[in-house]
Amino acid sequence: MTDTPAPVRSLIGLEFTAGPDREGPMAWGQAKLHRELQDHPDDRYLAFLPLVLPVPPGGTVDTVLHAVRTVMTRYESLRTVYPLHGLQSVRGTVHLSVHQVDTDAREAAAAATRDLREELRSTVFDTARELPLRAGIVTERGHPSHLVLVLSHMAVDGLALQIVEDHLTALLTGAAFTLRGLDGAAQPLELARDQASPVGLSRGARALAQWEDAYRRTPPAMFSPARDGAKAAPVYWEGFMTSQRIAEATRTISERTGAGRSTVVLAAVEAVFAARTGTGRTGITSISANRASPSTAAAVTTLAQDALIVVDTQEARSFDHLIGLNRQHAQRAYRYSPVDPTAQRAVRERIDAERGTPFTRDLVYNDMSAYPTATGPVPPGLGTGERADIRVEPATFMPVHAYVTVYRMDETAEITLWADGHTLEPRDIVSWLRAVEAVLVSAADQDLPAPVLADLCSGGVPA
Structure with missing residues (x-):
């Protein structure tokens, strides 16, 4: 039996000049994330x-390096x-160390890519000092198989990451890269200048007034005090729900109500949240793309910044x-999501x-379904049953109590619920997701009167 040779590691120095050094204030999104x-x-x-x-056959290491150099030149972020909170510094000359891991077989390359x-x-x-992009190239006997990048959230949000991915692909x-609006897209320093202009300051003042109103109307805390084990070691869980039936139901409800599918799912999540916490008025933080x-x-x-959507669920007949109440309040919250985070705080x-x-x-609540391919293809057979497939896995820390993400809503719905284990245990996560499923599937057939909705949110089974 022959031992498989260990991958050979090396570093490639990628150096180039992309333009002059530039410096100025952070834009609001940058400042918010930097503080967080x-x-x-x-x-x-x-x-x-x-x-x-993946790197297509025939590509070379130089081809991959050229792709990385091109996107770093094009996008200043x-x-x-x-170097300081409130200050961004664009480097005109780039020095980036790119890791190369050379293997001798496809299986070894796949493992090296994951590692x-x-x-x-x-x-x-x-x-303060490190470029917000780390890069590596995995090769099979010198021929590149994968480009591996890890970007700082300071450089991109989810939609910006998709633009970078599409450009690199x-x-x-060798395909043409076209994107509507790219020629008119602002660099971060330009966004910061706009926000500091008289028009930007006036817009920011209106947003701040909306945020003050939202903070005053929302309950400060909606979950019950943490469980008795709150002082124990922290534990976090994430539930993954996959279902074609939910996707079909959400499409039907959207067509009936005229609301977007994201608003439909948000309303279902909100209804379950209100019923399970006993809160009539809810304040859900929804991530706004601000584009x-x-x-x-x-x-x-x-x-991306927060939008605080405050809804009196007890008003809903x-x-x-x-759904209509959510659409009304969400439109206002999203409109005023861009705000000076220091003043907001x-x-x-x-x-x-x-x-x-x-x-x-x-x-x-975070709707990422605009780019459903981001999570890759749905495994064969997953989510095709009458009931959604749900699994719960250990997770890592986030500074919230619970976090719902819609990853896709095309032919298949993919919705996750992350939770602090001292707030929701795995069985609670499954129960909450089942309740969201019950609401959406039942509402596809007919509008649900408030008493029926409350029963489903509390754990009732759809007929």
Whole structure:
């Protein structure tokens, strides 16, 4: 039996000049995330955005390096550091060490790709000094098989990551890269200048007033006090729900109500949340992409900020009515999501002091379904049954109590519920997801009157 040779490791120095050094204030999205990374250094979800891309046959190491150099030249956020809070510094000259791992077989290359991905995100980025992109190339006998990137969330949010991925894929395959709005997309320094302009300051003042109103109307804490084991070692769980039937039901409800599918799912999550916590008025933090203007639609930076959607669920006469309330309040919340995070924090702390109870992000909702391919293909057979497939796995820290993510809503729904184990145990996570499933599947047949909706949210089984 012949032992498999160990992969051969080396470093490639990628050096190039992309333009002049530039420096200026952070844009609001950058400032928000920079503060969160400082406040929560253990949040691994927040710190890294990994990307693994296959290299087509015939590609060379130089081809891959050219692709990395091209996107770093095009998008300033990929070569920006943050020496002080509030300050961004774009490096015109880049020095990047690219890891190369050479293997002798396809199976070894696959394992090396997984290992390199984990290695590149094993330590947090030093955002003050380190470029926000780590890169590696896995080769089979010198021929590249995969490009492995780990990006700092300071450089990209989810939609910006998709733009970078699409651009890299085009470069690696030799295809043309076209994206509506790319030519008019602003760099982060330009966004910061716009936000500091008289028009930007006026827009920010209106947003701050909306945030103050939302903070005053939302309950500061909606989950019950942590379980008795709160002082025990922290534990976190994530439930994964996959279902074609939920996707079909959500499409039907969307067509009937005229609301987007994201709003439909949000309303179902909100109804279950209100029923399970006993809260009539809910405040759900929804992540807003903030890409409504020509300068931001295709911008590569971290733009996403919170939108606080406050809804009196007891006002809803039915599920369709609740969807309408969510659409109304969500539109306003998303409109005013872009806000100066320092001023926003000051408003929140002032209101916390007035009522003596700090505001907590009890439940966060994040719709990522605009790019359903981001999680890869659905495994054959998964989610095809009458009931959704649900599994719960150990997870890592996030600075919230619960976090719902919609990863896809095309032919298959893929929804996850992350939770602090001291707030929701694995059996609670399964029960909550089943309740969301019951609401959506039942509401596909008819609008649900409030009493029926409440019963399903509390654990009733759909007819």
